[in-house]
Amino acid sequence: MSSKLTCNKMHKTLSEHVSRHIQLNPNEEQVLHSTLKSLQLKPKEYLLKEYEICNAYYFVLSGCLRFYRNTENGTEQILQFGIKGWWISDYQSFENQMPSEYNIQAIEQTEVLVLERKDYKQLFNEVPLLNNYFRIMMQKAYTASLKKIELILCQSAEERYVQFNKAFPDFVQRIPQYMLASFLGFTPQFLSMLRSKKRYATSVK
């Protein structure tokens, strides 16, 4: 897929996603599409930096974002990735208009649709069904993060890596090793050891 999506393609990607959960009429679709703006990001470009107030929801059309914080010991802790079809934001900062503790940054060439806070109330007033859609999105994000807590608490680092690799094999190849290690909660050295072990196991099969 081209990194520069046409307007029609962008709308189609979002419309397909929305229509899995709610049915908008053509007028509502039109309001939604005209409210969201598209934005292209180069690798390492930021949508949000810590101490800023988060003033938008972002829908990923292509590429990949990471949501992370700078920890007290000088490392970066990745809490989430945003890939095609995901909404990402610092919802707490957005809702309460508080400075964020997090950063949202493009890992690769990334294209997003932006729902700005200044347009948000008007959009939800005009298309109230979107409350239903975002309720389902939040519910999905919440159950996914509960599942992640469970994996961290119940599984070994190696089991977590094997499971993630099985679920998202292409994604694992796409992102830098140290970011995957941060997301899964272990050091890049440990991840490197796991990968060598896997290569060895494959080569002696």
Added chain:
Amino acid sequence: MSSKLTCNKMHKTLSEHVSRHIQLNPNEEQVLHSTLKSLQLKPKEYLLKEYEICNAYYFVLSGCLRFYRNTENGTEQILQFGIKGWWISDYQSFENQMPSEYNIQAIEQTEVLVLERKDYKQLFNEVPLLNNYFRIMMQKAYTASLKKIELILCQSAEERYVQFNKAFPDFVQRIPQYMLASFLGFTPQFLSMLRSKKRYATSVK
């Protein structure tokens, strides 16, 4: 507070909670209250057992619930507590009508309001603003669980315990030690050691 709330008190507790986020008119309030049923649970009684399909959302009026799974190594992993003012459910099982992997059980005498799946669509049709309310509830639950992932990945077990104790001192006194240890991701022995250390530090001040 009495463990058996009167009908008016129950409705007041829910209404106060809802009104922090959305404004319902008297008719909508009436529809909401007449749809939700109240339920009293004795300690150890279940709202959901693994392999069952979760067919309700529960709003905690008093007492405490735990949301947990039985792990492969025979332990119980607590992922969440439900205290006054929290909604709890296995949303994935509810939404997809799949057997749950989790259990929801009362830790103490608990009273909940029940929104059953059979009434749920009708309620949201009659009071569409509830989509907005539940969107905010899900958003809060999601940001809280992201914060928990961050604590588990960035902090030591001792730091987690100190922080939790500072945030919820009364709650820490109310629940059995082994449940708190499970929720915070360490053994009851480790928690016991931390508590002795804290008592010692307090006694030599």
